[in-house]
Amino acid sequence: xxxxxxxxxxxxxxxxxxxxxxxxxxxxxxxxxxxxxxxxxxxxxxxxxxxxxxxxxxxxxxxxxxxxxxxxxxxxxxxxxxxxxxxxxxxxxxxxxxxxxxxxxxxxxxxxxxxxxxxxxxxxxxxxxxxxxxxxxxxxxxxxxxxxxxxxxxxxxxxxxxxxxxxxxxxxxxxxxxxxxxxxxxxxxxxxxxxxxxxxxxxxxxxxxxxxxxxxxxxxxxxxxxxxxxxxxxxxxxxxxxxxxxxxxxxxxxxxxxxxxxxxxxxxxxxxxxxxxxxxxxxxxxxxxxxxxxxxxxxxxxxxxxxxxxxxxxxxxxxxxxxxxxxxxxxxxxxxxxxxxxxxxxxxx
Numbered sequence: 001x002x003x004x005x006x007x008x009x010x011x012x013x014x015x016x017x018x019x020x021x022x023x024x025x026x027x028x029x030x031x032x033x034x035x036x037x038x039x040x041x042x043x044x045x046x047x048x049x050x051x052x053x054x055x056x057x058x059x060x061x062x063x064x065x066x067x068x069x070x071x072x073x074x075x076x077x078x079x080x081x082x083x084x085x086x087x088x089x090x091x092x093x094x095x096x097x098x099x100x101x102x103x104x105x106x107x108x109x110x111x112x113x114x115x116x117x118x119x120x121x122x123x124x125x126x127x128x129x130x131x132x133x134x135x136x137x138x139x140x141x142x143x144x145x146x147x148x149x150x151x152x153x154x155x156x157x158x159x160x161x162x163x164x165x166x167x168x169x170x171x172x173x174x175x176x177x178x179x180x181x182x183x184x185x186x187x188x189x190x191x192x193x194x195x196x197x198x199x200x201x202x203x204x205x206x207x208x209x210x211x212x213x214x215x216x217x218x219x220x221x222x223x224x225x226x227x228x229x230x231x232x233x234x235x236x237x238x239x240x241x242x243x244x245x246x247x248x249x250x251x252x253x254x255x256x257x258x259x260x261x262x263x264x265x266x267x268x269x270x271x272x273x274x275x276x277x278x279x280x281x282x283x284x285x286x287x288x289x290x291x292x293x294x295x296x297x298x299x300x301x302x303x304x305x306x307x308x309x310x311x312x313x314x315x316x317x318x319x320x321x322x323x324x325x326x327x328x329x330x331x332x333x334x335x336x337x338x339x340x341x342x343x344x345x346x347x348x349x
Contacts, residue, residue, distance in 0.1 A: 036175035036192050040185040040290070040328055042336060045081035047326025050074060053299065054092070054110055055132055055161060056318060057206075067138040068156070070108035077112075079324070081185050082331055083339045086116040106155035108134035121174035126167045133160045156208065163204035170197045171233070181235060181245045181297075185328070187288050188243060193234030198249055201226045212264045220260045227253030227278055241289045248281040255305055278303045290328070297322040 052074050059066040077090040090112035114128040137154040141147045144154075171178060173194030180188040202225040208218040229251025236244045255274040260267055279302050286295025299320045 036188065036190045037177045037180065038187045038189045040187070041083060042331055043082075043185055043328040044331040044335065045079075045185050045293075045326055045328045047079045047081075047293070047324050049077035049079055049088070049090075049322055049324040050096075051077065051090075051320065051322040053320045053322065055130070057135075065139060065142060068135045068159070069138045070110065070132050070135055071102065071105035072108045072110050075110060075112065079326070081179075082335060083185060084118040086114075086179070088112075088114045090114070104150075104152050105136040106134050106153075106157050108132065116179070118179060122171055124169045124171070124178055126169070128163075128165050130163045130165070131161070133158075135159045156210075158208060158210040160207050160209055161204065162207075163202055165200070165202035165204070167198055167200035171195070172197075176233065176235065178233065178247075181243075181284055181286075181295075187290070187293075188235045188237055188245075191235060191237045193232060196229075196231045196233050196247065196249065198229040198231070198251070199226070200229070200253075212262060214264045216264070218262045220262070222258045223255050225253065225255040225276065227251050227276055229278060229280075241287055242285070243288070244283075244285045246281070246283045248279075250279050252277050274305045276303060276305050292325075292327050294325040295323075297324075 054070060054072055054075060056070070057066070057068045059068070072092040074096040075090045075092045076096060077088050079086065079088040081087075090110070092108070092110035110132050112128065112130045114126070117125045117127075119125055135156045137143070137156070140151075140153045169178065171194040173192060175190075176192040176194035177186045177188050179186045203223070204225070205220065205222050207220040210216070210218055212218060229249040231247060231249035233247035234245065238244055253276045255276055257272055257274065259270045259272075261270075280300065282297055282299045284295055284297040287293065288295075299322070301318065
């Protein structure tokens with residue numbers, strides 16, 4: 001982890017030592033002005049992101065509620081953007097976390113790998129892999145009336161969440177850039193907005209991997225989720241270097257679940273389908289002068305997943321943020337050469 005942070009910081013800091021005059025010339029030569037969107041096609045963008053976009057679950061049943069949280073508050077991301085691609089790696093180092101008392105909440109690990117790909121003027125493709133292990137029951141007092149603040153929470157150290165997810169977004173207006181709001185080689189230079197159509201899909205597994213005894217049991221669920229949403233996004237360029245942006249999406253879909261209940265000597269399988277309702281919004285503001293860029297994004301999302309005819313539901317209504325800072329510099333020759341070859345094979349990029 002220390003090596004990861006050191007390499008990332010050095011990668012971002014060293015190019016800042018280059019002369020400003022040389023920088024200005026390089027950036028000016030690489031601009032492709034479309035009137036609304038400016039492209040830094042020969043530059044590599046690097047940024048560090050601090051965020052709290054970490055999964056938590058709230059299960060509501062007719063009799064009991066379960067609020068499951070990992071013992072980690074913040075994640076650190078290193079993001080690389082070049083041409084049509086954004087790639088990021090996220091983890092949750094110990095020195096960032098506010099919940100440092102593992103005796104009370106247990107230990108958690110978090111890892112996220114993401115990529116965004118621009119397909120022409122209208123399509124954006126996202127793919128991500130996430131893994132979280134170790135959860136605690138935030139509402140432990142509901143299950144033990146004698147529990148008081150300062151007592152250890154009920155912990156699930158072997159509970160593991162893994163997901164492979166993606167979404168495809170179509171924007172009707174080619175003059176509006178979603179990439180420009182997530183730190184990349186594009187910059188919105190004139191205000192624009194667009195209706196959005198989004199199809200998201202996720203294959204995820206929740207697995208309690210604890211060791212079984214004759215008096216215990218565990219469960220594993222494998223889920224395939226797909227949601228269709230529509231909405232709108234708009235970026236207001238309030239001055240030459242500052243912008244304000246917002247998006248909203250509303251949608252619904254389904255989840256198909258295979259549930260395995262394991263006992264010491266046997267196991268049972270069942271399956272059901274769930275309806276999903278989703279609403280999400282984001283607002284962001286940022287600074288971009290061509291060489292440096294920084295911004296703050298606030299996300300709000302609420303989803304409800306109704307599990308078949310059981311009357312149970314899973315809620316997720318967290319508000320999260322992202323704070324990022326980065327800069328652009330000349331991409332290595334081999335990257336520019338590889339990009340040209342890829343574009344010759346896939347003209348859509």
